[in-house]
Amino acid sequence: MTEPSVGITVVEAASAIARRTGQGPTALVVLPGFLDDATVWTVFADLIARAGVDVVQLEPAGVGGRVNASGPFTLRRMAEDAGAVVDSLGKPCVVLGQSMGAQVAELVAAPRGDAVRGLILLTPVPLAGTRLPDPDIAPFRALGGNLEAQRAVRSQLTVAPSAQTVDLQVAAGARIPPAVVSALADAWNDGDSAGEAPSRFQGPVLIVRGAGDGFVTDDLLQRVTPRFNEPARAVIDRAGHWPHTEQPEALAETVLPFVIRSAARATSRL
Template sequence: MKLFHKIYANPDSTEYLFILHGLFGMLDNWHNMARKLSAHFNVVTVDQRNHGQSPHSNAMSFDLMAEDLAELMNHLGVEKAHVLGHSMGGKVVMKFADLHPDKIEKLIVVDIAPKKYTPGHTAYFKAFNTIDFSKCETRKEADTALAEIESNMGVRQFLLKNLDKAEVGYTLKFNLGPIEAFYPTMIDAMLFQWIISLPTLFIYGEKSGYITEDDMLKIAETFTDSEFIGISDAGHWVHAEQPKAFEDVVLAFLM
């Protein structure tokens, strides 16, 4: 699949950094961070399948999403790159490291572990399945509808970025059905065919709870050259909540 992507070019660098967003996300979520990191690398942000402006498909798996990234790298003529993934994107880049370790210089996984998680997005799926956004004349009306299931304005704004203006009301950018069908697999524990010895950094928000100390011990059994850095005063959206601290940690690892 040919993924929609954006390149933040740096003519003075030969290094590439690919960034993959999380569930219900899109490459725009990483614009500010990509722009900053492009002072040091050629940065490529990606809309994953069934998200943003990338093609829709009924087929969705971590293997397919990893192969999508490999196809994009081949299309751009990039043999090897740094790869960063947040949340769902973090699981994709871990699978990418399992399938294509030769394509990675260094790996960064943001606030996700390869373990099984309890469902945490049920209300979002219910909202997207039940709210008729075609009847919302303004984004404010859509926000009011979402507010019934999500009180956090920041999260609502993140979700509302997935609305496209239509002739009548709004439509969803993402392909809800296949994403919802994939969700049980997405939150399940991952299996790897190899021990992964690539230099790997796991960044987590200290207020998030997505990665625990027990998780770190388990992760290190598979990712044998891994390190873990917590960002204080940050939850799951580490890069958005503490951008300067996040940028500093990424650069210290990659440079």
């Protein structure tokens, strides 16, 4: 399948917005990770919006309210959709991506240094991909439609998982068609060739991981952090791979100062 053209219209871009909360001179654009949709970000987004930030929660094609969208389900396609939304906002923004969403977030931010004033990578998968061998990526490809397996993965990578938290995320994953799940697993595993070089994004970067994340470990972050110029780093205690659902208040307290500083820089440059 061929990649779609970059000239996506604002009307098409608007379909990627699942929820928009709050008002303010700066937007926080949120990109979900593998098997997630906008529903799992609601508590975190509401906390950020209370501080006067325009929070824009996106959903990639094949996920959430866009389960009927056609492919390709690639990092570049997701970045084109999200980038069109950023372009349509008409205000400076900070882009936050979690896990696979962090790969997409960097692709969105890199060519938009004027509009994107900050980049937050939450439990990030390296842009170059994890490059797991076929026997190791195959179980992730097969998660579509297998709610028992999804629940097991969520529980394994969550610190002290509550039934409510896991149920919320499993419900999000259950809505994604199996063929899309398989394609998305290949997308984050294969990565993008841009990840082989230093990042093109030259603005401030905040890299956040959960203290108990068994997937995005300090070793894996060594394939992320050196690509950026002096990125800030933070760790969320009592959180695994999904701090936005496990510890939304702590995550909001961690990222909000970064967003506010970015807003102040944006105001001074306009």
